[in-house]
Amino acid sequence: MPNTGEDTESEERVSATDRLGNAAFLAVMGLARLLPYRQRIGLVGWFFSRTLGPLAGWTARARANLSLAMPELDAPQRRQIARDVLDNAGRSMAEIYSGRAFTDRIAAADPLTGPGLDALADAAQAERPVILACAHFGNYDAMRAALSARGWPVGALYRPMNNDAFNAHYIPAIRAISEPVFPRGRAGFAAMLKFLRGGGMLALGFDQFVQDGTELQFFGLPSRTVLTPAELALRYDALLVPIYGIRQPDGLSFVVEVGRPVDHTTAQQMMQALNDDLEARIRARPGQWFWVHRRWKKRRRG
Structure with a gap:
């Protein structure tokens, strides 16, 4: 044309x-x-x-x-x-965007807690791969800062924003909290897998609609969910734990709670367990999850 x-x-x-x-x-x-x-x-x-x-x-x-x-x-x-x-x-x-002012506060507080913390520490000691299943709940970067402050190798997969001008300062800002971070795409995914196989802790989100995801339940409604966190945990015998940076009533401090490790069964069962755990967290503190996501979109045809 x-x-x-x-x-x-x-x-x-x-x-x-x-x-x-x-x-x-x-x-x-x-x-x-x-x-x-x-x-x-x-x-x-x-x-x-x-x-x-x-x-x-x-x-x-x-x-x-x-x-x-x-x-x-x-x-x-x-x-x-x-x-x-x-x-x-x-x-x-x-x-x-507060950089050291934020990470220093997290390091000083050492806010890590929860029933899965001992298993996480054991995995770090043994250099066993870990999948950190995280959501847009509280501030997930508080989790990255808290783990990094303990000297544990924590990496994260991110999606560059559509706005290139915004990326120019956003990506350096998230890198300043902890590294490595891996952009979505072939090169980023290859580097991410190398990091994971080497015993790294990899933060992966699971709470957004995925066009080719598997239909699971979330709040009693069908919602397409990514299986990648569970699939990688099964493939590399990685510990799979939910983790949340929970904002406290003062609006400034956090508790970073490591949930119980998810048993290795099937990818669908494991991700449903994560959906159920996140739903319980949201019901307890609904103002901390990013309800703006189109989590219950219908799959496009064709």
Whole structure:
């Protein structure tokens, strides 16, 4: 087909939007960094919950997902949880961009606890591969900082953002918390497997919709779930543990809880166990999970 110029115009619009969004984000973070740590974290949380979330449609999407998964909640409860969700998201982003101020706080607190901590320590001592099953709950980077502070080798798989201008500062920010980090893609996956086989602890998310995932249950609803964490645990005889960086009532500190290791059975059974564990955590603290995800999307046909 002849080039009508529409693709170029679309790319230019997207690029301009990306640049504008990135500039706005940097302006907010630049202002926040002028403040002491406590006020900085609170300010960005407020900005996400009261301004960015409603404008971006995230608040409405969170409330819609809450209606679907937790219909027992009334409208005021859904509104408050959605506000808490965006406040937590903003605080988490501010923490990522606080660098040493964030990681030093985590190291000083040594917040690791939970029924799976001894098994995790044993795996580290034996240099046994570990899969850390993590979710967008609390701040998962608190987990990376806490494990790294103990001298344990913790790596993570990440998806670069679609906004290249944003990636230019976001990727260095997550690297500053702990390394290595591996981008999704063939090269990143190969490096990730080498790290895992060498006895590393690899953080893998499992709480987002995956187009080619397996249909499992989450909040009593069918939800396509990635099997990769369990499949890698079975393939490399890796310890598989759920882990959560749980934000505390002060909004600044964390408990990093290592859950009980998941028994090696089948990949489907293991991932269902992780879904069930995460659901229980969310029901106890619904404002700490990122309800903005389209977790219950229907699979596209064709």
